[in-house]
Amino acid sequence: MTTEYTKLDTATKSLTLIQAINEGMETVLEQDPSTLILGEDVGKNGGVFRATDGLQEKFGEDRVIDTPLSESGIIGTSVGLAVNGFKPIAEIQFMGFIYPAYDQIMTHVSRIRMRTMGRYSVPMVIRAPFGAGVRAPEIHSDSAESLFTHMPGIKVVCPATPVDAKGLLIAAVNDPDPVLYMEPMHSYRAFREEVPVESYTVEIGKGKIRKEGEDVTLITWGAMVPIVEKVARQADAKGISCEVIDLRTLYPIDQEIISESVQKTGRAVIIHEAPGTGGLGNDVVSIINDTSFLYLKAPTERVTGFDVPVPFFSLEKHYLPTPERIFKSIEKVTNF
């Protein structure tokens, strides 16, 4: 049974998001001897972001494994390990480097259970930092969730807070199916939260209302959550009451939390980093179209990355949804 962490009455520690991820991995490595971590620089170096810091020291080179520089290799061998009793947590150093492994994920990770009618399965977690805004070099800032939400057979989660990060990580590892675990790089060390010390899970497939409101529903995830929350408070101050939904799971998406909120507010703005065309925002538009058509007081707005490659960092602030763009869309749906 999944326990929502809010129900826990337990000791907590103040952690950043990346520390919470580290704790989540420590927890599962302790709980389940079949788990192992593999990836580039995850061992001795503790990960380029220190996500796996201290884990090789604690669990040994056999559980926390530095691999060759080879993403298809990491995922392909994880498939073999997973069908044969292990639970790999594979790190892809940046989401923009997941593409060499796309074939393995698309043709094997996501399909093995179906093609063998359940005889084989690959319970594995693929971790990948994603998103722009940290002045990183080229290709380091992509948001590639749509390439995986469109891929039947894999779940996609994306925590926005330290508490969700730990709980979703443990849930992902416990899940019988492969899970892509997207880590909003920009939020890694941006803020702290009190995180339960003990093990807990956050249910995959459930979004969370971060702020209640009456006039407009703002739907987002990842590093956009704190930005959208801030804009929502500013809008409130200007008399537009905004509800903020953090999707947390991108596949399977929590349709109910969306439709309930939009049926209440009658207006929605979706905010995400990836380019609008082909972005997950369109799926949310469809969900609203399918479930809440008659409730809509205005066409749904999307505020997304532009339909351009994530630019070099001198321009990235113009690529990303800005508070101004978000607010403009809030006004637009309100004044329609």
Place this chain on the structure above:
Amino acid sequence: MTTEYTKLDTATKSLTLIQAINEGMETVLEQDPSTLILGEDVGKNGGVFRATDGLQEKFGEDRVIDTPLSESGIIGTSVGLAVNGFKPIAEIQFMGFIYPAYDQIMTHVSRIRMRTMGRYSVPMVIRAPFGAGVRAPEIHSDSAESLFTHMPGIKVVCPATPVDAKGLLIAAVNDPDPVLYMEPMHSYRAFREEVPVESYTVEIGKGKIRKEGEDVTLITWGAMVPIVEKVARQADAKGISCEVIDLRTLYPIDQEIISESVQKTGRAVIIHEAPGTGGLGNDVVSIINDTSFLYLKAPTERVTGFDVPVPFFSLEKHYLPTPERIFKSIEKVTNF
């Protein structure tokens, strides 16, 4: 200047879709000495579907090149050829085998013009047969357009008829930017059409109304076009007048043709083969939402592949949109 083929008053030949593709390639190989074809089995064998039949014989091993079995190799070397003066037409044997080349397409093909501010560009065409319904083995039947329409920097076209096939192919080769040219396998030899003998182009970015109608707009592309046309005629017979739009270009999409039609009919059904979640259908829902909200008499319907991997062929007819499912959605938007 692009000439819509309908304006041509010229000799024609009755061709299947794949013959028209072959003719298109022959035309460009003749017109432009910088063009070359490369891929697996495209040379001596003339392609596993005979798309390149006779071309190596006619143009030599130097222009029509059998490569090693290596999709990343085909696309990666095409990048080098394209920046250095050639126009590669790269064949990926089946769209389900494009995934090993995804990294090259995502991080280079689509980005070189932008990152070099136009100094380098890669005018190339990537051809890939796609879609289910031909009793092919696993992975041979994927519809992966969304993975490319979501990728800024590449255009995506998909002809449904022999005339469009030839004209779009020539347009794609002439285009200064990379173009993914998707070939509906199921339509390769399904029917013939009178195709102009001379060279002509079909403009990239323009859809086509295949059938006019008043009550519902049906939006589709590729191998679904003839099926949808048939359902549309049946619906007409039952008193529901359907307009059929063949998008032809999937990026950049022809927003105008969609909005004009939907503003006329007030109802839309989108039909495609790929899974619904993350499918291009959602983009079309967004376009309708953005442009035609106040005209809508019913929520837009999508009839798509289910959110499952394309199954083994014994089940593929259940995976694909059936006339029954399409008709049910037409009724649904009509009776809303």
Place this chain on the structure above:
Amino acid sequence: MIESYPLRQIIDDEGNLIDSNNRDLINRELVQKAYFNMYRIRTFDKKAKSLQRQGRIGTYPPFEGQEAAQVGSALALGENDWIFPTYRDHGAMLTYGADMTRTFLYWNGRMEGCVPPEGKHIFPAAVPIATQLLHAVGASWAEKRKGTNAIAIAYFGDGATSEGDFHEGLNFASVFQTPTIFFNQNNGYAISVPFERQTNSKTIAQKGVAYDIPSVRVDGNDFFAVYFEMQKAVKRARTGGGPSLIEAVTWRTGAHTTADDPTKYRPEGLGEDVVDPLVRLERFMKNAEYWDEAFITTTHVEVEEEVEAAVKAMEDYPAPRVEDLFDYVFAELPEQLKKQKASYLQLLGGQ
């Protein structure tokens, strides 16, 4: 380089032992196992081609000519090993214990064809070329971690050596010293592309040098040569010696698949000098006095019956369930998929 990788042989084309010292390696049991399995999969293969021609199954990739390589390798494996085959390795799979009815079902577009018998580690055939090499590395790595002495074998063709996953697979196996056998069937062609245009090296075996993986080149139409070289590699893997690469030089007698026409690209007469591996084994059996008419007759009858029964079972198999389209994507159906399934079943029910 080719001199460093001489073609290892035990019997010649006439079925004579090349080195009489090897006589003791061979016994009746082994010879009969070889014959039985090679004849069995040959019969399966012929049947499959004929079923395809009659439209009773889908496109099919015959393995005729590669029986010695497939049987020789599969028979050298143990109970608990893992095999990671391609679409052309149903001969090896059947030899290792795959179910024949299900093998026919696979080629009839049924996912039931991917489900191995309980307890047998037979991965479904890989269609995307070379991807399975990494799975074999992972599965055998898992055995090493568990401290068993089980191993994994990856089957792949000459064309597969051009894919990145071939390289990444061999590199991982070597770095982590996994008990993996990379078993290459160099059958001369990847669809229409001859080996000489697939790569510029004269052998596939020499590609092992890049990873310091012990490699051999063996006559893939010589059952005994394959079997004994496999035994060495198996032993090395079981005893902590790490991965091996075996290039079994063989020949694809027929078309790439039933949809392919080799006259388009294969020079006439090419390969005509290749002695069929089954004929070669028969010659050896006759030369070395292993020929036993009674055994041969029983084998033929038994195999014919098995194949016919499997075809019948395949054709009598319950029709595919529409539910199967949805039920195995995840351990538990997500809400959306549940709805898609329900509404489709309802539509079907209403027709």
Place this chain on the structure above:
Amino acid sequence: MIESYPLRQIIDDEGNLIDSNNRDLINRELVQKAYFNMYRIRTFDKKAKSLQRQGRIGTYPPFEGQEAAQVGSALALGENDWIFPTYRDHGAMLTYGADMTRTFLYWNGRMEGCVPPEGKHIFPAAVPIATQLLHAVGASWAEKRKGTNAIAIAYFGDGATSEGDFHEGLNFASVFQTPTIFFNQNNGYAISVPFERQTNSKTIAQKGVAYDIPSVRVDGNDFFAVYFEMQKAVKRARTGGGPSLIEAVTWRTGAHTTADDPTKYRPEGLGEDVVDPLVRLERFMKNAEYWDEAFITTTHVEVEEEVEAAVKAMEDYPAPRVEDLFDYVFAELPEQLKKQKASYLQLLGGQ
């Protein structure tokens, strides 16, 4: 295997000629070109690190310790050749003619940094590892098709040899006999992973065997060894001899990037015995009487001025235009993108 690939050297750590027969290969012009360029890119590199520390540019991957490899290889190229570098090869790029201001701009998050001087074939640095090898194959293939004698060089690190694209690149080059030089800088580490854990072969050079590509292993800190081995490979490529693989064994003196902390993973003292390639060259210059104070002083002054001027030009560079976010994605802006651009510019204008 390692015996087949001895480390080729011309001068030793003390700066002495190892084989006096090689004395005639070397002349003042070459020595001064080597010194000038190595000193120049060393100065650039130091400046870049210091700018990063001051927050005046972004994360930066220093190439200190690899100057002999980068300069030795770049100087052996001709006017019309193509270079396909990585993020760590700005030393080679600068030597081959890249603009220094733009190089700083690159590391300041400006796409202007990817635009080479008109007429210079310098591809932007590849960030996704090993992808550029295939581009070099394609570009040099194009030269071969055009009938020129221009060639292409791909730069890559030891870690890059694990990616599938490394393998596919070498295979294509070999099959099509393209005039491509695969220039590897084996600097001992791929971020934190030492070469011994990246692959199990003792050398990278031996990986050429897999493709029958001529390969050598050279002391990458010995400018002359690199330069002369490059010359051989260049000549082979220009004269139809096809691709070559050069492993230049060198050492990354500093961190992987300015965001990296090598003390986390690199044993203390490791690499301390490596003689700095610039020091080695200086020793040679002194030993062989090429040392010329006037030249050294002029070089230092000239380089210091150039670097300072480039920094100033970088910092004075016009601010990035928001329009550039949209304008270069396609040759012509598609309708949707036009709208996105217009509405964003309007929003910005209205602020």
